[in-house]
Amino acid sequence: MTTKTDKRDRAALFRSRLAEAMQRAGMSRAALARESGVNRSTVAQLLSDEGPRLPNAHLAADCAAALGVSADWLLGLANRPERAGDLVEAAVSLSDAARAEVDDRILSWHREARGYKIRHVPATLPDVLKTDAVLRWEYARHEARTPAQAQAAAEDRRAWLREQLSDYEIAMPVGELRAFAAAAGYYHGLPREARAPQLRALAERAQQGYPALRIHLFDARRVFSAPVTVFGPLLATVYIGKVHLAFRSADRVQALTRHFDGLVREAEVDARETANWIDALADEIGD
Numbered sequence: 001m002t003t004k005t006d007k008r009d010r011a012a013l014f015r016s017r018l019a020e021a022m023q024r025a026g027m028s029r030a031a032l033a034r035e036s037g038v039n040r041s042t043v044a045q046l047l048s049d050e051g052p053r054l055p056n057a058h059l060a061a062d063c064a065a066a067l068g069v070s071a072d073w074l075l076g077l078a079n080r081p082e083r084a085g086d087l088v089e090a091a092v093s094l095s096d097a098a099r100a101e102v103d104d105r106i107l108s109w110h111r112e113a114r115g116y117k118i119r120h121v122p123a124t125l126p127d128v129l130k131t132d133a134v135l136r137w138e139y140a141r142h143e144a145r146t147p148a149q150a151q152a153a154a155e156d157r158r159a160w161l162r163e164q165l166s167d168y169e170i171a172m173p174v175g176e177l178r179a180f181a182a183a184a185g186y187y188h189g190l191p192r193e194a195r196a197p198q199l200r201a202l203a204e205r206a207q208q209g210y211p212a213l214r215i216h217l218f219d220a221r222r223v224f225s226a227p228v229t230v231f232g233p234l235l236a237t238v239y240i241g242k243v244h245l246a247f248r249s250a251d252r253v254q255a256l257t258r259h260f261d262g263l264v265r266e267a268e269v270d271a272r273e274t275a276n277w278i279d280a281l282a283d284e285i286g287d
Helices: 007-025 029-036 040-047 057-067 084-091 104-112 132-138 147-162 174-181 192-209 250-265 274-285
Strands: 092-096 118-121 168-173 213-218 228-231 235-239 243-247
Touching (some): 007 040, 029 040, 040 057, 118 250, 168 250, 174 213, 174 274, 192 213, 228 250, 235 250, 243 250
Parallel strands (some): 168 213
Antiparallel strands (some): 118 228, 228 235, 235 243
């Protein structure tokens, strides 16, 4: 059943939104009249609360264009003031990123999502849980950051995580940890003296942080994921190397949330068992 909106209510909403848009734009009645191509008395009538008065479509469009908002929003037909083109542009954006997950943009996204659950699939081991020895090795050849800078940035994230401002859930491939333990692939050349303490530290953090911090391990041969972070309902990002694809539209954030939840459902090692599993892996290479 369709609910009809009273004309007076629609007019009141239009007046409210028109006044709000003028205030945000810092635009006077005279300026709006000039930009819309009407006289000041017409604008005054649009803002008057004496009787229901809605503009015709042409005038609504002219006012919206002058104020940088959508005509649908002014008329109560949409919930967001952005124009369609602006919404599309904001829905997906490219953000330059350092190789590290600990860059300033990432940290700002975490702060924006304060109080929300964060879901994260890291590119390697999560930087926030890396030891100083691993960071020093990793950033020895880093072009943009020195090892000391990387450590300082990671410590900012560690401090944020310790405060438990949000639930933090991590999903990562079992193979990533096996490769780390064996110094294979990306970790080729990483000495055992750095690998074993890192695994012990990761296991300890997984145990002590649970359930605020949950680390699930999935089999990448069964399910695959690119590096993804979902910042509550606000934002989801996909890391493709030097660039983050950032999505703010609700449907895309929800889609990536469902993707992450699928990784958790398919996890080979549940978060409750992750600490024991990593400890056993550390035992294989010895301390």
